[in-house]
Amino acid sequence: MKVQVILLAFVGAALAVPQVKTVYQTCGGHVVNPATCPKGYICVDNPNSCSMAADCLGICVKxxxxxxxxxxxxxxxxxxxxxxxxxxxxxxxxxxxxxxxx
Incomplete structure (x- = not known):
C-alpha cells in the first residue's frame, strides 16, 4: 500500500511538469528574398510541415x-x-x- 501511494505521488509529480514549447524563426521559401537565419543557426526542414523542396518554409535551429x-x-x-x-x-x-x- 505504501509503495502504491509513493508511486502515485511520483507519477502525479511527473505529469505536473510543464512541457517546453519552442518557437522557431522561419527561413527559406521560394521567394525573391528568402528569410535567412541569424549567425550560428541553420535553416532546416520543419519536421511538422512539408519539405522546403516542396515550397514550405524551414525553421532556424542552433x-x-x-x-x-x-x-x-x-x-x-x-x-x-x-x-x-x-x-x-x-x-x-x-x-x-x-x-x-x-
Whole structure:
C-alpha cells in the first residue's frame, strides 16, 4: 500500500511538469528574398510541415548534436532528427548517424 501511494505521488509529480514549447524563426521559401537565419543557426526542414523542396518554409535551429554511436540526448522538449548537412542516412543503413535537436 505504501509503495502504491509513493508511486502515485511520483507519477502525479511527473505529469505536473510543464512541457517546453519552442518557437522557431522561419527561413527559406521560394521567394525573391528568402528569410535567412541569424549567425550560428541553420535553416532546416520543419519536421511538422512539408519539405522546403516542396515550397514550405524551414525553421532556424542552433545545431546541437544528438544520437549517433554515443546516443547523445536532446534537452527536454526537443527531439533528435537527421542532420541534413551530412550524407549519413539513418533510414539507409546509417544507424550511427549524428542528428540535430529540434
Amino acid at each position: 545545431p546541437q548534436a544528438c544520437g549517433g554511436f554515443a546516443g547523445l540526448r536532446c534537452p527536454v522538449g526537443k527531439k533528435c532528427y537527421d542532420d541534413p548537412r551530412d550524407d549519413c542516412d539513418p533510414n539507409a543503413g546509417g544507424a550511427d548517424c549524428i542528428g540535430i535537436c529540434i
